[in-house]
Amino acid sequence: MAVVETTDLTKIYQKRYIALNALSMRVEKGTVYGLVGPNGAGKSTTFRLLLGLQRPTAGRLSVLGETMTPERADLRRRIGFLPTNPTFPRHLTPIGYLEFVGSILGMPRERAKIQLARLLQAVDLTSAASQRLEGFSTGMLTRVGIAAALMNDPELLILDEPTSGLDPSGRKQIIESIRQIAGRDRTIIIATHILGDVERVCTDVGIISEGRLIYTGPMSEMRRLARQGTISLELDGDIAAFAEQVPTLDEYSSLSWQRMGNEFRITFLGTHPLEEYVGRVLQLIARTGVELLHLNTGADEIEDAFLDRLEEDRSRGIQRLAAWSASQEGPDRDGEALPPLTADRPPEADRPLSVETG
Amino acid sequence: MQAYLAILRYDVVQLAYSWLLRIWTALLVLAALFFVAVAASQEEKASETLAVYVALILAPVSALAIAVVGGTSVSGESAIASDSILARSVTRTEYVAAKVTSRLATAVVVLAAVMAPFSHLILRYSSEPDTSTAGVISGSLMVISVLLSVLAVAIALSTLLHNSYFAALIALAASALLGGALYVVGLSWLSGWGVLTDLAATFRGETTAWRAGVVLATYGLVCTLGVTAAFTVFRRRDL
Numbered sequence: 001m002a003v004v005e006t007t008d009l010t011k012i013y014q015k016r017y018i019a020l021n022a023l024s025m026r027v028e029k030g031t032v033y034g035l036v037g038p039n040g041a042g043k044s045t046t047f048r049l050l051l052g053l054q055r056p057t058a059g060r061l062s063v064l065g066e067t068m069t070p071e072r073a074d075l076r077r078r079i080g081f082l083p084t085n086p087t088f089p090r091h092l093t094p095i096g097y098l099e100f101v102g103s104i105l106g107m108p109r110e111r112a113k114i115q116l117a118r119l120l121q122a123v124d125l126t127s128a129a130s131q132r133l134e135g136f137s138t139g140m141l142t143r144v145g146i147a148a149a150l151m152n153d154p155e156l157l158i159l160d161e162p163t164s165g166l167d168p169s170g171r172k173q174i175i176e177s178i179r180q181i182a183g184r185d186r187t188i189i190i191a192t193h194i195l196g197d198v199e200r201v202c203t204d205v206g207i208i209s210e211g212r213l214i215y216t217g218p219m220s221e222m223r224r225l226a227r228q229g230t231i232s233l234e235l236d237g238d239i240a241a242f243a244e245q246v247p248t249l250d251e252y253s254s255l256s257w258q259r260m261g262n263e264f265r266i267t268f269l270g271t272h273p274l275e276e277y278v279g280r281v282l283q284l285i286a287r288t289g290v291e292l293l294h295l296n297t298g299a300d301e302i303e304d305a306f307l308d309r310l311e312e313d314r315s316r317g318i319q320r321l322a323a324w325s326a327s328q329e330g331p332d333r334d335g336e337a338l339p340p341l342t343a344d345r346p347p348e349a350d351r352p353l354s355v356e357t358g
Numbered sequence: 359m360q361a362y363l364a365i366l367r368y369d370v371v372q373l374a375y376s377w378l379l380r381i382w383t384a385l386l387v388l389a390a391l392f393f394v395a396v397a398a399s400q401e402e403k404a405s406e407t408l409a410v411y412v413a414l415i416l417a418p419v420s421a422l423a424i425a426v427v428g429g430t431s432v433s434g435e436s437a438i439a440s441d442s443i444l445a446r447s448v449t450r451t452e453y454v455a456a457k458v459t460s461r462l463a464t465a466v467v468v469l470a471a472v473m474a475p476f477s478h479l480i481l482r483y484s485s486e487p488d489t490s491t492a493g494v495i496s497g498s499l500m501v502i503s504v505l506l507s508v509l510a511v512a513i514a515l516s517t518l519l520h521n522s523y524f525a526a527l528i529a530l531a532a533s534a535l536l537g538g539a540l541y542v543v544g545l546s547w548l549s550g551w552g553v554l555t556d557l558a559a560t561f562r563g564e565t566t567a568w569r570a571g572v573v574l575a576t577y578g579l580v581c582t583l584g585v586t587a588a589f590t591v592f593r594r595r596d597l
Binding site for chain 2: 051073
């Protein structure tokens, strides 16, 4: 069952700025969905539309099986939301604020008190419960925001940049909290541009760029795409001899490689398991007598995959326009926009060929 | 309904703790005490003393305070509204209704709490108590209706503009423009300034019921239009 489903969701601000460009997204029940994209990609706009804080310019939007509008307070009662760097009434204490949230959610007073006590303990704020929010750090405010988002025990939890502005320990704490609240009956959508967070906590991922979803699929598939055949090496010794032999690593020469000083980055474009490629590289190292200082098959992997998807999307711009035009003329595609890349349709065919700088 | 009451309570508490409300009330009370002393010691008519207090102190100070109270009602906490209130199970209508109720109620309570006891004291200690009870009530209601119209316009502008103080400024300018327009069409007695300059006569009971009724109806209409505009604009706006 889709908890969130958007079709060609478009948001244009004041006829000047396209924030969302025919965004089609589907989030299944029970998943932790990471919405990844650079700043200004449209993540927060998507959330504001999902919450009914804004109206779409065009397209369809369904949340928990129903259409969301600003007046659908009943539907929002089933959703928890943590905004980026949340703004709270500064004069309130966490208890006062959570009581206020409980009352606007229509919770009976006694139940709200039990729930807020549990939540403050869960987010480790019991000791600060009597202090005013104005003295709280960003991390503490985020934890108050998480507690507020969970007051109504929501079916759908939307977290917009939950680790933004936090130090590493604060980030770790928030990620741990998210892991704990993820469950079979609860769907979580997290927007972030910190890819490490997505990798740690998400089961599914969507990449959004310039208001479009350019990739969507399970996190495991994203990892597979990311790690596909890329090996980073740092060597010492007769580097030139090694460089000379690199093209022989694959009998069909289906590899690309880059050399930056004594560092190599070799990408195999074939379909063999990564272990096999690593074995070949190690054999070549032994054969050429160079010293291996460092080998990595996962360095920056998610970031690389993310950047690849962005690059592909840019290179496919005209192609997409042509496909869309064809779909408008075609008899059996009722104006449907070209879908994003998915895990079932990996984009290897569009991958750029070898870049040699060695 | 529970959400409406929760936001109403929250906003009233916010206002009660605000420096604006404290300064506004303190200024009115201190000035009123001074005028009571003047009424007691000088050979002044009660109607004149009360009219001067209202026209020189209460009306301008309150107009300024009320414009800010209205101007900050929605835009002043737009981030809190979208992050902490409207992203939850609250409708826009409930939110604006709570804001309008709390701001109007606060203004009425402050004005009534100052005017009622101090008009009584001025009359009590004045050497020449020439006012009528009906006249004082009628004059007070007219002044309050003029001020509430400024508040309603400021609330409407607050739903439209991001800058709270700009909203307050435009609300004051709009009220001045309305007064100017009424003057041009020969209805200067209906303008805010006209109401204030005729106050002494009104307090003495010399203003006709018809004229008082027209003033109350006109500013009541402006108030209704402002509140309606606030609801309409805010329900359509993107947050």
